[in-house]
Amino acid sequence: MTGTSPSVATDRRTLRVGTRRSLLATTQAEQVAAMVRDRLGVDTELVEVTTEGDRSQAAGTPLPESPTTGVFVGALRQALLAGEIDLAVHSLKDLPTYPETGIALVAVPPREDPRDVVVARDGLTLGELPAGSKVGTGSPRRAAQLHALGLGLDVVAIRGNVDTRIAKVRAGECDAVVLARAGLARIGRLDEVSEVLDPLQMLPAPGQGALAVECRADDPLADLLTVLDDPATHAAVLAERTALATLEGGCSAPIGALADVAEGEDGPELWLRAVVLSTDGTLAVRRSASAPLTDTAAAAHLGAQLAQELLDEGAGQLDSASPTPHHPGPNPAAPTAGSTEVHNA
Numbered sequence: 001m002t003g004t005s006p007s008v009a010t011d012r013r014t015l016r017v018g019t020r021r022s023l024l025a026t027t028q029a030e031q032v033a034a035m036v037r038d039r040l041g042v043d044t045e046l047v048e049v050t051t052e053g054d055r056s057q058a059a060g061t062p063l064p065e066s067p068t069t070g071v072f073v074g075a076l077r078q079a080l081l082a083g084e085i086d087l088a089v090h091s092l093k094d095l096p097t098y099p100e101t102g103i104a105l106v107a108v109p110p111r112e113d114p115r116d117v118v119v120a121r122d123g124l125t126l127g128e129l130p131a132g133s134k135v136g137t138g139s140p141r142r143a144a145q146l147h148a149l150g151l152g153l154d155v156v157a158i159r160g161n162v163d164t165r166i167a168k169v170r171a172g173e174c175d176a177v178v179l180a181r182a183g184l185a186r187i188g189r190l191d192e193v194s195e196v197l198d199p200l201q202m203l204p205a206p207g208q209g210a211l212a213v214e215c216r217a218d219d220p221l222a223d224l225l226t227v228l229d230d231p232a233t234h235a236a237v238l239a240e241r242t243a244l245a246t247l248e249g250g251c252s253a254p255i256g257a258l259a260d261v262a263e264g265e266d267g268p269e270l271w272l273r274a275v276v277l278s279t280d281g282t283l284a285v286r287r288s289a290s291a292p293l294t295d296t297a298a299a300a301h302l303g304a305q306l307a308q309e310l311l312d313e314g315a316g317q318l319d320s321a322s323p324t325p326h327h328p329g330p331n332p333a334a335p336t337a338g339s340t341e342v343h344n345a
């Protein structure tokens with residue numbers, strides 16, 4: 001192990017790319033490794049690190065789809081800090097919103113399609129599934145938005161990796177499951193998709209479809225790896241994640257957020273929309289806002305501002321712990337016009 005003698009990147013012939021062991025994780029890591037070889041002209045080697053999340057899946061107690069505690073990233077960060085790997089590749093949506101001392105997020109490569117998809121029996125869409133159909137998901141965000149469609153679907157909690165979840169449909173255990181399109185795209189299983197969900201009905205998780213490349217903050221490699229960064233994607237996910245971080249301070253309800261880059265009159269703009277729902281989907285607060293796509297500070301500001309508007313509209317009262325959510329209280333300061341709505345779904 002050469003971790004104790006800091007070397008400059010050009011001294012390293014082979015960069016060690018840390019990844020979780022799942023098929024999705026290693027596929028993503030190999031994609032980033034290919035970019036590293038191409039852009040930096042160095043060799044790469046994948047180093048598989050077993051995370052707490054993987055261990056518990058192997059032991060038969062898989063974690064929920066959207067663990068918020070970073071169980072999938074801790075071991076990779078430890079390996080970075082210990083000098084066992086040079087860079088780590090994560091699904092960005094699995095990263096906790098708070099930073100880790102000594103670890104830098106150095107690049108966000110171009111994003112995959114961030115939408116959620118349905119994999120259903122007989123190629124059915126959600127609208128074609130009869131009331132009472134079992135739709136599997138372990139994500140409170142997906143469950144709340146499924147309930148909000150008002151189709152009478154029976155949302156059942158399932159866990160496990162992408163393969164396991166698709167297998168539940170093929171085995172007849174569920175009529176359908178909802179997954180991130182990006183995951184299926186990366187492992188070459190888009191042919192399983194029966195419907196791509198419009199973000200108007202199913203807003204993805206903040207950061208969904210994007211990858212995060214991390215390395216040690218004090219490693220000279222950090223500067224070199226910025227060539228992997230896609231500034232538009234980076235700004236978009238920063239806006240989404242800042243909204244998430246701000247909302248996490250004031251509420252524990254399911255959250256969806258998506259920022260798109262669109263061409264405005266005076267150049268590219270970031271258009272951010274977000275939703276906070278009660279767990280059972282009967283109540284939702286939704287809002288959107290846009291800002292010129294300039295720097296990361298502007299993107300973060302957009303996210304924080306939108307989150308604050310959602311909190312002002314009562315998002316903090318959509319208590320995920322409450323089985324019978326109540327209407328958010330009136331807010332005299334809230335504007336009456338705009339794209340916010342508090343509704344019974």
Ligand SMILES: NCc1[nH]cc(CCC(=O)O)c1CC(=O)O
Nearest residue numbers: 065091179180182183208209210
């Ligand atoms: N929570 C697990 C996870 N983390 C990232 C992805 C998919 C790839 C991505 O969103 O970038 C998935 C699977 C899923 O949600 O279906």
